[in-house]
Amino acid sequence: VRQLRREQPRLAYLEDVPEPIPGGDLLRALRHQRGLPLHSVAHALRISPATLSRWECGQVTPPWEQREALLALLRVTPGERAILADVAFAAPRTDAESMSLERLREKIDALSDEHIPSRLDLRCRILAADAWPLAARSVKGQLMLAEIFAIHADTLSYERRWKAMRFYADRALSLLPSGECPRQPFWAYALMASAHGAVYADSGQRRTPRRGIRRLQGISSHLPLPQHQAWICSRLAEYLCLDGQTDAGLAQAEAACEVVRRTDRGWDIQWRRMDQATLLRNAGRPAEAVDLLTPDPGDRPIFRANLLLMRAQLLLTLNVQSEAHDLLLQAQTAVAEHNLAELQPKAEELARQF
Numbered sequence: 001v002r003q004l005r006r007e008q009p010r011l012a013y014l015e016d017v018p019e020p021i022p023g024g025d026l027l028r029a030l031r032h033q034r035g036l037p038l039h040s041v042a043h044a045l046r047i048s049p050a051t052l053s054r055w056e057c058g059q060v061t062p063p064w065e066q067r068e069a070l071l072a073l074l075r076v077t078p079g080e081r082a083i084l085a086d087v088a089f090a091a092p093r094t095d096a097e098s099m100s101l102e103r104l105r106e107k108i109d110a111l112s113d114e115h116i117p118s119r120l121d122l123r124c125r126i127l128a129a130d131a132w133p134l135a136a137r138s139v140k141g142q143l144m145l146a147e148i149f150a151i152h153a154d155t156l157s158y159e160r161r162w163k164a165m166r167f168y169a170d171r172a173l174s175l176l177p178s179g180e181c182p183r184q185p186f187w188a189y190a191l192m193a194s195a196h197g198a199v200y201a202d203s204g205q206r207r208t209p210r211r212g213i214r215r216l217q218g219i220s221s222h223l224p225l226p227q228h229q230a231w232i233c234s235r236l237a238e239y240l241c242l243d244g245q246t247d248a249g250l251a252q253a254e255a256a257c258e259v260v261r262r263t264d265r266g267w268d269i270q271w272r273r274m275d276q277a278t279l280l281r282n283a284g285r286p287a288e289a290v291d292l293l294t295p296d297p298g299d300r301p302i303f304r305a306n307l308l309l310m311r312a313q314l315l316l317t318l319n320v321q322s323e324a325h326d327l328l329l330q331a332q333t334a335v336a337e338h339n340l341a342e343l344q345p346k347a348e349e350l351a352r353q354f
Contacts, residue, residue, distance in 0.1 A: 026126065027055060027070070029125040029126050030074050030076065030080065031056070031074060033121070034074055034075065036074070038052060038053065041070070041073060045066060045069055045070060045073065055070070080118060080122070099130045099131075099133070099134065101134060101138070104127075104130060104131055104134060104141075104144055107127055107130070108127065108147055108148060108151070111123060111124070111127070115302070116341065117155055118159075120151075120155045121152070121155055121156065124148055124149075124151060124152035127148050128148045128149065128152070131148055132145065135175075142175050143175065145175060146173075146175035146176070146186070146187075147172070147186040149168045149169070149171045149172035149175070149190070150168075150169065150172040150186040150189040150190035151189065152168045153165045153166070153168040153169035153172065153189065153190060153194075153197075154189040154193055156168065157196060160200075162196070162200040162201040165193050165201075166193065166197020166198060166201050167197075169189075169190045169191075169193035169194035170197075172189075172190035173187075173190050173191070185228060187223075188231065191216070191219060191232070192216075192231065192235050194215060195211070195212040195216050195239075196212065196235065198212055198215060199212040199239060199242070209239040209242035209243040210243060212235070212236075212239040213236065213239045213243065216235060216236045216239070217236065219232055220232040220236075226260060226262060227263055227265055229259050230257070230259040230263075230268065231268075231271075233252055233253075233259060234252075234253060234256040234271075234275040234276075237250070237251075237252035237253035237255075237275070237279060238278075238279065240252055241279050241282065249279060250280070250283065253272075253275060253276040253279050256272050256275070257273060257276055266296070266298070267299075267300065270299065270303060270307070271303070273293065274292075274293065274306065274307060274310065276289075276292055277290070277292040277293050277314075278310070280292070281313075281314060281317075286314045287318060290315060293307050293311040293314070295307055295308060301334055301338040301340065302338070302340055302343070304334055305331050305334040305335055305338070308327045308334065309327075309328070309343065309346055311324075312324045312325075312327035312331065312350060313350055315327065316353060316354075324354075328347070328350055328351060328354070331343075331347055332351075
């Protein structure tokens with residue numbers, strides 16, 4: 001009790017974090033994701049809120065017809081339906097499996113094995129609910145909750161859900177202990193997601209790059225890992241170019257590549273080169289951009305497909321249609337073979353240009 005009283009001032013800001021999903025179950029996560037209140041869904045299904053709550057908690061299995069009506073009301077996608085079919089994923093946790101800091105750590109680490117954004121979104125929501133009681137009891141629990149929020153924000157960026165991304169990023173940053181520098185790696189995700197949300201979250205096509213510049217300037221030196229320093233520099237380069245400071249932005253992009261070259265991490269070097277190529281393309285210098293993009297057989301599938309699509313787009317701009325079409329076919333094959341659904345719209349849009 002004394003320990004909790006001592007920690008009370010530090011925990012006060014947890015009141016500002018949105019209420020978690022009680023129980024951490026999947027159906028409730030889907031309902032919250034759609035922004036649907038319990039009583040509204042129950043009314044639409046002509047059942048009591050208590051009955052729906054029991055379905056969501058896994059206490060009762062709904063009849064097939066009512067289950068299908070519920071899934072239709074929640075606008076469940078085929079991918080989400082597949083997740084619901086995963087019994088191990090959807091099953092409610094028993095008292096014997098109650099969450100501990102060690103178990104929570106294992107579950108957070110396991111998030112890196114999930115590569116489908118929609119599934120990762122749901123897993124983060126459920127895991128945040130599991131982390132909530134631990135965050136209310138210890139600083140270590142708070143940091144784990146912050147890490148989940150940061151991963152969630154980074155996940156939402158792949159689906160370009162800027163407002164939600166900024167929301168979770170800012171929640172993560174609100175849990176940074178007062179007076180401490182953001183030295184743990186996951187803070188880099190939160191910082192960049194918060195800045196990106198500040199730039200892109202407004203409705204329409206209006207961009208506010210100076211917000212992102214203000215948030216990121218001077219931050220990279222506080223991060224211990226060079227690859228995260230380079231990532232910050234690369235994002236700053238993007239915002240400078242958006243703000244009309246093209247030369248400064250391109251210089252910053254080159255600086256990001258120089259920082260990450262010292263790490264001997266091929267994966268990060270390739271990403272920073274792709275960022276630099278994007279800025280060169282936007283600056284009307286496609287020939288310079290295409291020289292930076294060289295596919296490597298050892299590249300991860302999602303990166304290789306991204307690179308192939310971008311190189312194909314640049315070659316099409318340079319009117320090298322035959323090679324561009326070959327690269328598009330390679331990218332489409334990679335998207336299909338590795339189930340890279342997030343790249344499908346980009347591949348389809350490029351195909352329409354031939």
